[in-house]
Amino acid sequence: MKEIETIKEFGGYLNRYTHESSSCQCEMTFSVYLPPQSRDDKVPTLYWLSGLTCTDDNARTKAGAQRYAAEHGIAIVFPDTSPRGEQVADEPERYDLGQGAGFYVNATRSPWSVHYQMYDYVINELPALVEANLPLLPGVKSVSGHSMGGHGALICALKNPDMFRSVSAFAPIVNPINCGWGKGCFGLYLGDDESAWQAYDATCLVNNGAKVRDILIDQGEADEFLHEGQLLPENFNAACEAQGQSCTIRRQPGYDHSYHFIASFIGEHFEFHAKYLKA
Amino acid sequence: MKEIETIKEFGGYLNRYTHESSSCQCEMTFSVYLPPQSRDDKVPTLYWLSGLTCTDDNARTKAGAQRYAAEHGIAIVFPDTSPRGEQVADEPERYDLGQGAGFYVNATRSPWSVHYQMYDYVINELPALVEANLPLLPGVKSVSGHSMGGHGALICALKNPDMFRSVSAFAPIVNPINCGWGKGCFGLYLGDDESAWQAYDATCLVNNGAKVRDILIDQGEADEFLHEGQLLPENFNAACEAQGQSCTIRRQPGYDHSYHFIASFIGEHFEFHAKYLKA
Numbered sequence: 130m131k132e133i134e135t136i137k138e139f140g141g142y143l144n145r146y147t148h149e150s151s152s153c154q155c156e157m158t159f160s161v162y163l164p165p166q167s168r169d170d171k172v173p174t175l176y177w178l179s180g181l182t183c184t185d186d187n188a189r190t191k192a193g194a195q196r197y198a199a200e201h202g203i204a205i206v207f208p209d210t211s212p213r214g215e216q217v218a219d220e221p222e223r224y225d226l227g228q229g230a231g232f233y234v235n236a237t238r239s240p241w242s243v244h245y246q247m248y249d250y251v252i253n254e255l256p257a258l259v260e261a262n263l264p265l266l267p268g269v270k271s272v273s274g275h276s277m278g279g280h281g282a283l284i285c286a287l288k289n290p291d292m293f294r295s296v297s298a299f300a301p302i303v304n305p306i307n308c309g310w311g312k313g314c315f316g317l318y319l320g321d322d323e324s325a326w327q328a329y330d331a332t333c334l335v336n337n338g339a340k341v342r343d344i345l346i347d348q349g350e351a352d353e354f355l356h357e358g359q360l361l362p363e364n365f366n367a368a369c370e371a372q373g374q375s376c377t378i379r380r381q382p383g384y385d386h387s388y389h390f391i392a393s394f395i396g397e398h399f400e401f402h403a404k405y406l407k408a
Numbered sequence: 409m410k411e412i413e414t415i416k417e418f419g420g421y422l423n424r425y426t427h428e429s430s431s432c433q434c435e436m437t438f439s440v441y442l443p444p445q446s447r448d449d450k451v452p453t454l455y456w457l458s459g460l461t462c463t464d465d466n467a468r469t470k471a472g473a474q475r476y477a478a479e480h481g482i483a484i485v486f487p488d489t490s491p492r493g494e495q496v497a498d499e500p501e502r503y504d505l506g507q508g509a510g511f512y513v514n515a516t517r518s519p520w521s522v523h524y525q526m527y528d529y530v531i532n533e534l535p536a537l538v539e540a541n542l543p544l545l546p547g548v549k550s551v552s553g554h555s556m557g558g559h560g561a562l563i564c565a566l567k568n569p570d571m572f573r574s575v576s577a578f579a580p581i582v583n584p585i586n587c588g589w590g591k592g593c594f595g596l597y598l599g600d601d602e603s604a605w606q607a608y609d610a611t612c613l614v615n616n617g618a619k620v621r622d623i624l625i626d627q628g629e630a631d632e633f634l635h636e637g638q639l640l641p642e643n644f645n646a647a648c649e650a651q652g653q654s655c656t657i658r659r660q661p662g663y664d665h666s667y668h669f670i671a672s673f674i675g676e677h678f679e680f681h682a683k684y685l686k687a
Contacts, residue, residue: 137630138668193472196671351416389417392475 130262133158139199140165143189148258152250153212154243159255160185162195166202167264173406174204174265175399176251176293178274178281181310182229185209188275191388197399203406204265208251210277212244226314232305233281234329236318245318248329252285252292271295271402275391276354277302277310279346283331283365287339295405297345297398299391300352303365304332310359332361335368344369344376345401347394349384409541412437418478419444422468427537431529432491433522438534439464441474445481446543452685453483453544454678455530455572457553457560460589461508464488467554470667476678482685483544487530489556491523505593511584512560513608515597524597527608531564531571550574550681554670555633556581556589558625562610566618574684576624576677578670579631582644583611589638611640614647623648623655624680626673628663 134145141164150157166172175198179188185207188194198205211217211231218240219227236245260267272293274282279301286296305311306326319325327333348355348362355362362378369376384390409427416422420443429436445451454477458467464486467473477484490496490510497519498506515524539546551572553561558580565575584590585605598604606612627634627641634641641657648655663669 136664136666136668137628137662137672139672143668190470190667193475193671195668196472196675349416383416385415387415388469389415389422389474392472393416393418396475 130258138162138195141167141195141199143195145185150212150250150254152246152254155212155214155217157212157250158185158209160189160207161259161263162189162198162205163263164199164202164204167204171264171266172202172204173269173271174206174259175402175406176206176208176270176272176282178208178233178251178272178278179210180274180276180278181210182224183210183278184229187388191392192395193392194395194399197396201399201403201407203399203403204263206255206259208255211247217244225310226317230277230314232277232314232318232329233284234315234318237325238318238320241318248285251281252289269294269406271406273297273299273398273402274301275299276386279303280305280331283344284329284334286341287331287334288328290339290341293341295343295402296341297401299347299394300349300354300360300386301331301346302360304330304361306330306333307364308359308361309357332364332368335365335372335374338372340372340374342375342405344374345398346376346378347390347398348378348380349386349390350380350382351384352386354386409537417441417474420446420474420478422474424464429491429529429533431525431533434491434493434496436491436529437464437488439468439486440538440542441468441477441484442542443478443481443483446483450543450545451481451483452548452550453485453538454681454685455485455487455549455551455561457487457512457530457551457557458489459553459555459557460489461503462489462557463508466667470671471674472671473674473678476675480678480682480686482678482682483542485534485538487534490526496523504589505596509556509593511556511593511597511608512563513594513597516604517597517599520597527564530560531568548573548685550685552576552578552677552681553580554578555665558582559584559610562623563608563613565620566610566613567607569618569620572620574622574681575620576680578626578673579628579633579639579665580610580625581639583609583640585609585612586643587638587640588636611643611647614644614651614653617651619651619653621654621684623653624677625655625657626669626677627657627659628665628669629659629661630663631665633665
């Protein structure tokens with residue numbers, strides 16, 4: 130991995146790297162915030178998965194997370210949301226398919242399957258890379274994300290209950306097989322067999338018996354995509370109640386889908402993750 | 409003024425407005441963060457002046473200021489950095505002249521003088537407008553800003569010592585008549601008489617006897633524009649020492665000119681201003 134930028138922030142460093150990804154078969158860019166505590170000791174890591182249209186830059190610029198990372202001594206890894214490049218399949222007319230919209234799945238259908246292996250990338254390749262090269266405690270990690278990235282965080286944790294110590298999400302797409310965004314790309318990425326879709330659907334995973342220690346979700350009640358039926362937290366809540374999965378879904382009156390909503394509550398998510406990462 | 413957007417954040421509201429400006433003779437856009445305390449009582453106000461190329465949006469998205477505003481019960485007003493519109497003179501090839509680069513002066517030279525009256529706009533028109541329409545304590549205000557906006561904050565306070573309770577700045581252009589950015593536009597905005605330039609130069613104002621209660625400045629030592637000689641804090645420091653002006657200039661090792669630098673220290677600027685705004 131090659132460092133292409135380093136910016137001092139809250140006493141630590143916000144770095145950007147590129148590397149040749151074996152999972153995605155293209156050059157990938159990601160950012161890492163290393164808190165001041167990482168000068169002397171290896172630190173735990175929070176993986177932050179961003180939403181549709183984002184790169185690694187949006188959350189690091191707008192979410193206000195670095196302040197809390199510095200306070201708690203937790204690193205943040207910000208992956209990109211899809212493979213990138215001229216050789217990578219895309220659908221430039223759509224913001225919810227192709228580049229910027231990887232949905233954290235391993236695509237199985239042409240042309241997407243060549244590069245769109247974001248699930249493997251975020252759970253295997255990227256952690257191995259950063260743990261080998263940066264002062265991060267191996268295996269001490271949690272995951273969070275927003276919208277499509279909240280979906281990513283939940284499926285990564287539910288499919289690998291021993292890999293992440295805790296999981297949280299902001300306005301996640303919790304039941305993609307039943308919403309427009311998911312239906313609009315899961316068939317193209319994964320083919321027509323709906324059982325393949327269910328393997329990347331947090332509500333289906335819980336209904337099928339997946340279990341993690343605890344889940345924290347914040348959902349704005351003025352979120353336009355909630356009202357469009359893209360997010361469906363009620364379906365996830367019903368699955369968690371039916372299966373006895375511990376999950377706190379906080380309905381936040383008046384909040385929308387933006388980074389201003391994330392910024393308002395990300396400090397509490399850091400407290401939630403710190404409890405498990407530093408136990 | 410017309411509200412064109414409202415976003416809930418940290419329990420308060422980040423609103424955006426447009427209005428017909430009599431100073432700038434065009435439609436102007438600005439944002440205001442109203443902290444939760446403003447629901448019940450009028451609150452003090454911090455005016456935030458942004459730097460070159462910015463609109464009202466940059467700081468509200470990237471500086472991380474709203475958290476502290478909510479904690480302290482202080483509103484933030486984010487003006488634009490210049491007049492805007494097709495009818496407004498511009499120099500599209502330059503980022504440091506014309507739209508996005510008003511330098512908070514009242515231009516006297518054609519074609520700039522028609523619309524570029526940002527000094528009057530930020531010290532008179534905008535405060536009168538927001539105090540008449542929003543739950544803000546009349547006249548209880550402080551000012552801060554970044555780079556060109558740090559220059560703006562300093563000249564607004566130094567030229568009007570009774571108008572602002574306190575002033576601070578991040579990486580301000582403190583001696584524009586002696587740097588490339590200032591020389592490149594003051595002549596065009598203000599004409600060839602250098603005494604007109606000195607009236608908008610913080611270092612000259614202090615040397616000429618202007619005095620305010622206290623000044624806080626943060627300056628990153630890895631700031632590329634510091635090394636280019638655009639900022640010249642040593643000149644301002646010398647003027648303050650010669651004139652007995654209380655001023656704390658903190659050199660922050662390793663920090664650059666970006667919003668990540670601002671985010672790292674804006675909480676301490678809120679503490680500084682709160683001391684005076686809530687006295």
